[in-house]
Amino acid sequence: MQSDDKVLIELYTTMLTIRRFEERLVREVFAGNIPGFVHSYIGQEAIAAGVCRHLTKRDRIVSHHRGHGHCIAKGADLKRMMAEIYGKKTGYCKGKGGSMHIADFSVGMLGADGIVGAGLPISTGAAFAAQLEGRGDVAAVFFGDGACNEGEFHEALNLAGIWKLPLLFVCENNQYGVNTPAAYAMAAGEISRIPKAHNIPCRVVFGNDVEEVHRVAGSAVAGIRKGGGPFFLECRTYRWHKHFLSQGLEDLRPAAELEEWKRKCPVASFEKKLRGRGVLSPAKIRTIDDRILRRVEEAHAFALRSPYPQPQDALQDIYST
């Protein structure tokens, strides 16, 4: 097997893992088995997979409310993720965070953040740390089009720009902030005009094409590691589910638009390419998928059999000692 093929299969495996994990959650949320808000990453898998493939454990990422994909792509453990989403003691945050606040500092995943745009300033600190450490590490921050209208977004771009921080901005432009179209909410029209105004190089990619994301992110990360300063990657994509998984929440996006984007499924289209090129056979795909489904099943079973925290555990971890 060529090394390129190995990378492609890894990318495919990461994307499919995210997809299967999220599909399982969709079922469980609508069955009423999971408390709170779950924001599904389905439709955007190529971005987390394509970017994180270039990052080491020492590279730090900051994620957002739709963060499961970033956790998985950065190497977080499915069991502890699932347990956290179920509010169990064995979860990453001992049940104190839930779906929106999964973090795994041991793999450089500095946490998902539930306030739109708020991860951006935090990521400048992570990049500042990498700059001071001087080992060529980078930070990456994921955020949506909605965050681009927050003041923190502009502040973070400015700070990264003046300090030449080793920071990759990854905008997952899924075109809606809840139900508000980016086309309405943003005077600049094109997101990419904003980093350019801050003198930060920018590339716009089709966010459902993992190879394109991977290729452009690769050269961006390489440039950042060499001291080239921040880079902005806008990935055009679409989420398949409502803002968060809910019977009640309205989805005001045009149905035809969603159908059109489902035909551009990042996982299916990549799978088709890999089959066409002979990188993956149907049998091999089956094997990969079975293994992933088994891992998701194990994670789910782990979450279910894990104990809830004791009520009084609520009083722990307010401060570090």
Add this chain to the structure above:
Amino acid sequence: MRKITYDQAANEAIQEEFRKNPRSVHMSTDLAADLAEEFGTDRIRVTPIAENSLVGAAIGLAGSGFRAVVNLRMATFGFVALDQMMNHAAKITYMFGGQAKFPILIRMTVGAGFSGAAEHSISPYSMFMNVPGLKILLPTTPYDVKGLLKTALGDPNPVISFEPFMLGRTETEVPEKEYFIPFGKAAVRRRGTDVTVVALGRMAHEALEAAAEVEGKISVEVIDPRTLVPLDRDSILRSVRKTGRLVVVDEACRTCSAASEIVALATSDRPTFARLRAAPAQVCGLDVPIPFSPPMEKFVIPDRAKILRAIRGAMRRPST
């Protein structure tokens, strides 16, 4: 012993602790020149005026194994950074189940009395006391600010130091030998037996002057909590049980203030309540934005005369 100002003492604390810890970073919108000279501009960064992002960057640094200090100048500017302070700094230790430490020190000035008007004068510490996860300092002397900041710079948590603007140039003796002041330990500034005055921030000085004025007639005990989170409940309650009278002085507006919290603390503690000989009094800022013009500003914030009135009022036999 040498005398130095409050601001110099604070600076010394940072210098001493930064020498020990090369993984410590300072950010402020004005260059901290003497820090930059000693530690270089890699670690001592002058920043754009973007308060929210500075606190955010501090969180990211802390989550990446650094210690971060942010000087936001004034508490009113600090309001620009409320998202990062209240939604993130305060919560992430907890929200992430304690898997990482966030050693952050955020400094800002508080108080009124210098015709700064409403957008440069405020004492908002009780708002922050209401957000669990932060430690809150209110140092009132050069000696205390140094000792408390040194402790803050060894603490693995987000700490906010509210420093009364009017005290920046005040001088007292500060030893050259290293020392630390633990959090949650009030200073009894003056011993007394008739009335307990718990005085916050700059009011600790006003209260001492008031106590001196009635010396020989009323024996006033003056307590300066020094840190609001953690709050030294025991020292306050012990004193009130002894004197049976409580006056709390706080420059902040009265509604939902640290003062009202301290009164509630005393009145909801049964043994303390049982020993109260007078209704606890609060001498607080009036519930208005701080006005610019000196006579109006003086009217709305507490001073020695108002404290004296409250002390004398507490001594009066309650009407039956």
